[in-house]
Amino acid sequence: MSYFDIYAAYTFHGSDIINNTATRLITLIFLLQNQPNQKASELAGKLGVSLRTVHRYFEMLDEMGIPIYSERGPYGGFSLVRGYKMPPLVFTLEEAVAVALGTGLVKELWGELYREAAQGALAKLENLLPDEQVHEVAWSRRSLAVTGLNRADLNAQTPSLEKLRRAIREKRSVSINYQSSQFPHPTQRGLDPYALVHRWGWWYVIGFCHVRRETRTFRVDRISEISMLDTAFSVPAEFDLRSYLQNELQSQPQIKVKLQFQADAANLVTANRSYWESVETQADGSVIVILSAPTLEWAASTTLAYGPVVEALEPPELRIMVTEWIAMAAQKYTIEKGKHS
Secondary structure, three states: OOHHHHHHHHHHHOOOOOOOHHHHHHHHHHHHHHOOOEOHHHHHHHHOOOHHHHHHHHHHHHHOOOOEEEEOOOOOEEEEOOOOOOOOOOOOHHHHHHHHHHHHHHHHHHHHHOHHHHHHHHHHHHHHOOHHHHHHHHHHHHHOOOOOOOOOOHHHHHHHHHHHHHHHHHOEEEEEEEOOOOOOOOEEEEEEEEEEEEEOOEEEEEEEEOOOOEEEEEEHHHEEEEEEEEEEOOOOOOOOHHHHHHHHHHHOOOEEEEEEEOHHHHHHHHHOHHHOOEEEEOOOOOEEEEEEEOOHHHHHHHHHHOHHHEEEEEOHHHHHHHHHHHHHHHHHHHHHHHHHO
16 A cells, blocks of 8 residues: 555545545544654544554554654653655546536535635645646536536525534534425424435435434425524434435335337437336337336326326326326316406
8 A cells, every 4th residue: 555545545535534444544644743742542542443453554654654753751652753744735637627526516516505615625726736737627617517406496495504514513403394295284393413415406304303203304495494402412323324315215115107108209218218117119109118106196297297198007096196187287277268268
């Protein structure tokens, strides 16, 4: 393992203690650089490893030419050789572009919350880069872009995101007014927020719901009011964000839907290929597709969005719902037509 291996690990993962030898090595260097004469036991605690492992890290750093010495006595400890400093930050061309594109994603996802910070980070990056990389970064910003990540108005959500971010960081409970799609009126509930997640164009907060007494997911744009409470909470040791999200996706009920597109609308199937789990072209040119829907209402809305060029084949409940919705819409527009005649 080279010095640049551990430096790259620190660059991409930050200074949080991660179960990764390279990251711990670079963290150890920074700990010793910022505070000389540290006891091996103190360093072991900060790194979350055993005393034996810390001494093994000392040997690894010594082999890489990073000088460490120790002093005995009550005020002694381990230090970097006086005058040793980390070498300057070095990026490859691809790394510089990746960081620049990352700041663009931060601005797009978080809006005003991190806009100035992202712009400041990019300005500092460009000051460190050689001219060739500055030109490449400028090209990437002109030519590579991601937009439309937020389906709801991000500016309207910013106050909620800011409060939730603060509550998560400080581990403080909040009280929210939440408008569920399943109930006509908003409900008030206490929440211990664990994490913010951006998924499918929406912001979600995941946390322990005081009403349901379990970990739940709430869409941020459906929260009309957030109040910070004085109650502190602890995130359960067994909670893992990625595992929770994976289990939530797998546990969501899915309805298998079969639709048939007319032959003259086959291009709609091709244009939205990622929507369908299977596509089967019929002898008459029509196309039958299979997709999974979270609810019957979602399936009906999707079906009607394509207008008269598609027919819902399965399940039977979907055909009934689509028929009823069409009848109600026809009645409404018939009434409206009579009013204006």
